[in-house]
Structures are given as structure tokens and as C-alpha cells.
Amino acid sequence: MSVETTKQPAATGTLPTELIRLEGVTKRFGDNTVLDGLDLSVDAGRHVTLIGPSGSGKTTILRMLMTLTEPDEGTITVDGQQLFPAPEKRVREIRKKIGMVFQQFNLFPNMSVLRNITEAPVRVLGMSKDEAEARARELLDLVGLADKCDARPTRLSGGQQQRVAIARALAMRPQVLLLDEVTSALDPELVAGVLDLLRDIVRSTDITMLCVTHEMGFARDISDQVLMFDSGRIIETGPPEKIFSEPEHERTREFLGAVL
Numbered sequence: 001m002s003v004e005t006t007k008q009p010a011a012t013g014t015l016p017t018e019l020i021r022l023e024g025v026t027k028r029f030g031d032n033t034v035l036d037g038l039d040l041s042v043d044a045g046r047h048v049t050l051i052g053p054s055g056s057g058k059t060t061i062l063r064m065l066m067t068l069t070e071p072d073e074g075t076i077t078v079d080g081q082q083l084f085p086a087p088e089k090r091v092r093e094i095r096k097k098i099g100m101v102f103q104q105f106n107l108f109p110n111m112s113v114l115r116n117i118t119e120a121p122v123r124v125l126g127m128s129k130d131e132a133e134a135r136a137r138e139l140l141d142l143v144g145l146a147d148k149c150d151a152r153p154t155r156l157s158g159g160q161q162q163r164v165a166i167a168r169a170l171a172m173r174p175q176v177l178l179l180d181e182v183t184s185a186l187d188p189e190l191v192a193g194v195l196d197l198l199r200d201i202v203r204s205t206d207i208t209m210l211c212v213t214h215e216m217g218f219a220r221d222i223s224d225q226v227l228m229f230d231s232g233r234i235i236e237t238g239p240p241e242k243i244f245s246e247p248e249h250e251r252t253r254e255f256l257g258a259v260l
């Protein structure tokens with residue numbers, strides 16, 4: 001099956017549509033300047049990977065897009081609508097467009113797998129329970145867990161839990177999928193399966209993706225664009241073949257030397 005997401009604007013014959021824009025975004029935690037006047041633009045349908053050392057501000061960007069943390073300076077727009085400041089109603093509208101998968105799965109432990117997936121479509125989108133369940137079953141089939149509908153997440157392996165989390169994010173038919181080191185908490189033998197699933201999703205949908213990962217092979221496969229972060233700034237950007245094969249910046253070469 002194909003994964004249905006909110007349709008992106010037609011790409012053919014028209015200029016690309018900018019979906020996400022950060023301008024001059026600065027974020028500090030105390031004395032720690034985590035993002036330093038960052039500019040970033042992502043067009044609809046693009047797959048952008050954020051790489052760089054730990055602590056360089058990558059996750060903070062995803063968290064801002066999810067409105068989990070606020071910038072101190074600068075503007076962020078999603079699909080032409082500004083966040084921070086934004087009225088509650090606009091924040092809710094923007095949140096509906098964005099799905100996120102976290103390193104630690106963050107499933108609801110007291111709900112069945114099926115209910116984990118149907119909860120937000122029913123509560124937030126107002127989908128009927130039947131429709132949400134039918135959709136959840138399709139998604140569980142897609143992620144290879146059709147037989148786990150009634151299981152509690154704690155009974156599943158880390159890889160299975162992450163597949164449920166991916167299905168849960170897709171159930172909202174987001175325009176944008178944010179992936180935050182989604183394989184970092186998995187046992188090594190479970191990583192490849194989750195990355196293969198994500199590769200399939202990238203190939204079969206027109207979803208816009210922002211991905212923080214240390215899996216450089218995966219980044220190379222799925223990205224249209226790679227952003228190299230260092231100390232809260234983007235120090236180098238380009239298509240994966242350039243960043244991974246001919247990085248220009250010394251810090252990029254050092255980083256890739258350490259992780260590849």
C-alpha cells in the first residue's frame with residue numbers, strides 16, 4: 001500500500017513551495033547559545049538531514065517546529081504561518097501538519113498498540129473511531145505489525161515500538177515528518193529494519209522530512225540535502241554526494257572521519 005499523507009502542492013511546472021522557514025533563529029539555555037542566528041528553508045517534499053556533533057543544536061530545531069521549545073530571537077514559519085508568537089488556534093493547525101518520531105518512542109504505555117495510533121486522529125482530527133481503526137490497521141500492516149494491534153507497547157521490542165511510533169506519526173497524515181535519532185536507542189540488530197521501513201516511506205510518499213541521524217548510510221540514501229551543524233550554526237550544506245564525498249569544511253571532514 002502507499003502511505004497517504006496530506007497532499008503537497010503540485011511540484012511540476014511550478015516553483016517549489018517553501019514549507020518551513022527559519023530566519024535568524026537564536027536559542028539560549030542560560031549562557032549556552034544553542035542556535036545562533038540560524039536561517040533555514042525547506043521546500044515541500046524535500047528530505048533534509050541534519051548532521052553534526054552532539055550538542056550542536058539539531059534536536060532543538062525539531063523541538064521548535066513541534067512547539068516544544070521557543071526561540072529567543074528570530075521567526076519560524078510553517079506553510080506560510082508564523083509560529084512564536086501565534087494564537088493557540090494557529091499553533092494547533094500547525095501541529096496537525098507535523099509528525100515527530102523520537103529517539104525514545106514515547107508511546108502511551110497504558111494503551112494498546114492500536115489505541116496508540118487512533119488516539120490523536122480521533123481526538124485531534126475528529127476522525128470516527130472506525131475510520132481511525134481502519135487506518136491504524138493499514139499502517140500496522142505497512143510497518144509489519146498487523147498482528148500486534150492488541151499488544152501493550154511494553155511487550156514489544158524496541159524496533160517494534162519504534163515502528164508503532166512511526167505508524168502513529170503517519171496516522172495524522174502529516175505534511176512534515178520529523179525524525180530525531182530514531183534508531184539511537186535500538187539494539188544494533190534492530191536498526192536496519194527500521195531504516196528500511198523509513199526508506200520505503202520516503203520512496204512511496206511525498207512527505208517532507210527533516211531527519212537528525214548519525215546513520216550516515218541512511219542519510220546518504222534518503223536525503224536531497226544535508227546540513228552540517230557545528231555550535232548552533234549550519235557550516236556546510238549540499239546534496240549528500242557532495243557532503244559525504246567532497247566536504248569543504250574542515251569540521252565536516254573531522255566529523256565524518258569520526259562517524260564513518
Ligand code: ADP
Nearest residue numbers: 029032034053054055056057058059060061212
Ligand atoms: P543535538 O541534537 O545537536 O545533539 P541539542 O539540540 O539536543 O543538540 O542540544 C543543544 C544544546 O542544548 C546541548 O548543549 C544541550 O545540553 C542543550 N539543551 C537542550 N535542551 C535543553 C534544556 N531543556 N535545558 C538546558 N539545556 C538544553
